[in-house]
Amino acid sequence: METVTSNYEKMKQSMSKVFLQYPQEKMIEKFSLEADRDYLYLWFFGRKYRISRSTGIVQWSEDLFQTAQEADYNEAMTIYDVLCNAKDTCHLSHEFVNINTFTTVKTGTLNLGSGFFQNTADFFNGKTKELEKACQRLSGQKQKGGDVAYQLDMFPFLPVTIRFWEADEEFPASLQILADKNTPDYMHYETLMFALSHLFERLKEEVSHEKR
Secondary structure, three states: OOOOOOOHHHHHHHHHHHHHHOOOOHHHHHHOOOOOOOEEEEEOOOOOEEEEOOOOOOEOOOOOOOOOOOOOHHHHHHHHHHHHHHOOOOOOHHHHHHHHHHHHOOOOOOOOOOOOHHHHHHHHHHHHHHHOOOOOOOOOEEEOOOOEEEEEEEEEEEEEEEEEEEEOOOOOOOOEEEEEHHHHHOHHHHHHHHHHHHHHHHHHHHHHHHOO
């Protein structure tokens, strides 16, 4: 039976080839990446990834690559965009802003009123202890504010902060993401959606694991 390749998979395969057109030594220097003859390595939300220097394929592992799994669309596209398209002058401002402010440039899925946030907040409602442990498993650093608040490294050079509030009699559960003001210098606006989609899935997986 012939395997049908999704448009997402086709785009990911296309970007793996585009990645090979960019100077890898420049990426290594810009982001202080670990590298050897075959791979570039970087951490993405507490998990180690490698990018093949010959094929551009992105894989992740939790056992020092004794076993490896190919990254999905959101993971791979975030990594490709940052490594290939971050501005040469990208640097942290060390000023965190609500990512909703980025919609002044472009409206879309990251708007806080969208289901993208509310569905995730509803999932975490009643699970604050599990969410705390999930953030800790992703090497998060506890912060002030909200019922749960942690700073997480999207990459070692680019942090984000997640804040969560439980529902009460007047308001539904809510979720807030803060990012460095200069985050758009590291990735396109749409890519931030990919990265956060991946983060929310990781946290949901960890919370579900804690509930079992």
